[in-house]
Amino acid sequence: MSAQPNPPPRQPRFRLPRRARTPWQAPRARTLFTRPAASPQRVLLHRVYLVVGLCVLAFAVLYLDRDGLRDANRKVLGIVDLMYFTMVTVATVGYGDIVPVTARARLIDAFFIVPIRIVIWFVFLGTAYQFVIQRVVEEFRMKRLQKQLNDHVVICGYGLSGSVAVRELLESGFAAESIVVIDPQQAALEAATALGVVGLLGDPSREDLLQQAQVRVARAVVIAVADDAVAILLTLTVRSIAPQTKIVARIQEQTYQRQLRQAGADVIVSSTKIGGLLLADAVVSNYIVPFINDLLSTRGRVNLLEREATAQEVGRWSNALPGAVVVGLVRAGRVLSFYEDAACPIEAGDLLMVIQSSRHPGEAAAAG
Numbered sequence: 001m002s003a004q005p006n007p008p009p010r011q012p013r014f015r016l017p018r019r020a021r022t023p024w025q026a027p028r029a030r031t032l033f034t035r036p037a038a039s040p041q042r043v044l045l046h047r048v049y050l051v052v053g054l055c056v057l058a059f060a061v062l063y064l065d066r067d068g069l070r071d072a073n074r075k076v077l078g079i080v081d082l083m084y085f086t087m088v089t090v091a092t093v094g095y096g097d098i099v100p101v102t103a104r105a106r107l108i109d110a111f112f113i114v115p116i117r118i119v120i121w122f123v124f125l126g127t128a129y130q131f132v133i134q135r136v137v138e139e140f141r142m143k144r145l146q147k148q149l150n151d152h153v154v155i156c157g158y159g160l161s162g163s164v165a166v167r168e169l170l171e172s173g174f175a176a177e178s179i180v181v182i183d184p185q186q187a188a189l190e191a192a193t194a195l196g197v198v199g200l201l202g203d204p205s206r207e208d209l210l211q212q213a214q215v216r217v218a219r220a221v222v223i224a225v226a227d228d229a230v231a232i233l234l235t236l237t238v239r240s241i242a243p244q245t246k247i248v249a250r251i252q253e254q255t256y257q258r259q260l261r262q263a264g265a266d267v268i269v270s271s272t273k274i275g276g277l278l279l280a281d282a283v284v285s286n287y288i289v290p291f292i293n294d295l296l297s298t299r300g301r302v303n304l305l306e307r308e309a310t311a312q313e314v315g316r317w318s319n320a321l322p323g324a325v326v327v328g329l330v331r332a333g334r335v336l337s338f339y340e341d342a343a344c345p346i347e348a349g350d351l352l353m354v355i356q357s358s359r360h361p362g363e364a365a366a367a368g
Contacts, residue, residue: 033353047123049051054116057365059086061112068105071098090117145198149214152178154221155197156204158232159187161250161271162224166197170299180213205234216242223265229258232263239264294337295355303358310351321354 008118062069062082069077069085077085077098085098090113100106153169155162158181169179176196182204183189189199202209204225215221221238224232231249238247249265251257252272260268282289294300304327317340329336329344330351336344346352 009103028226033186044127047127051120051123054120055086055090058090058113058116059083061108061242062086065105065108067100068102068108069098070098070101073086089113090120146212146214148177150217151178152214152217154210154213154215155179155181155192156183156221156223156238157225158185158192159226161225162222163191165222165224166192166195170195170197181216182209182213205230205237207237209339210241212236215245218245219234220246220248223247228253228260232256232259235260235263235265243312298358301358302355304353304355306353309346309348309352311348313346313352314348315348317343318346318352321346324356325355326352326354 036344045119059082062085063079066077069082071077081098084283087108088095100109153174158166162181162183164181165227166181170176170262177198179197180200181189181192181197182200182202183192184201184203186201189201194197200209200213204210204223221242223234223238225231225234228251231251235247235249238245246267248264248267248269249260250269250271251260252270252367254270254273257268257270278292295302295304318329318336320343327338329346329351330353331347
């Protein structure tokens, strides 16, 4: 008997890879906010058309079933009577002078006229709230807010930089009511107001909006918009309204730094340059970048602070403060740095730039 040839190996069947099952997630809140497609006048006109259309529809249905309606004299209603009954019914519950007498007429009134009445009342109430009540309430709240705003911080732009600045201010001890955020995006303002701060919807470069934010009596205005040209325009606008208010502006391109300084910015932060410097330091070091991040953050273990010298520190040498490292000292407008100037006794009124632990002195001493 001849040997049977071995059967060819069986090819594996083609199978589609199984799709990984993603864990269930709760539906997200609304994230898309767009500009209204119609003006307030057009919205009001559309609602008028809707109410008139519903009334005409109710009249047509009642006219087709007019045999099921009777007045006090038990006679069939005419056109005028039906118009009167329609308007009274959709606006109120009727006066009782005209009533449905058949089962079909009662069902029509219960399941057709009543929903129309509810819709019309919702339209009336919503319109009254949107165009009258809401505006009055907002104006009242705005006036009350303007009386309370003083020595506050105004954040223009709630993007990535603006949101980080707001959270850092809150972490450093600023009251949420003393921070005002201006942004044209409603979704951004909803995220900001969730932290407890005050939000104003609109273009930050609008002078009337800046006036409402009381920038004249603000402690500082932080400009964190994405466009450098807008930042320059916004700086000019703020400086024209509030000549004495401190302006802190973020910029991306170094080429605009001179224009921003001429526009009136007191402090200019170049996010691109700072990020590039940290990236370069991270190439040749392992601990500098984490230390700087820890130093600048309020939640870090050490903080870089600018503060006045305390009474206990007056008379001590600047290089011998317990629990703190003095990296700079400002006296009579002159900056004395530890790397260029010799150590000196601290005097009353000196402004110190120190690196110190975020823990209490007793905790720092115990840890040491």
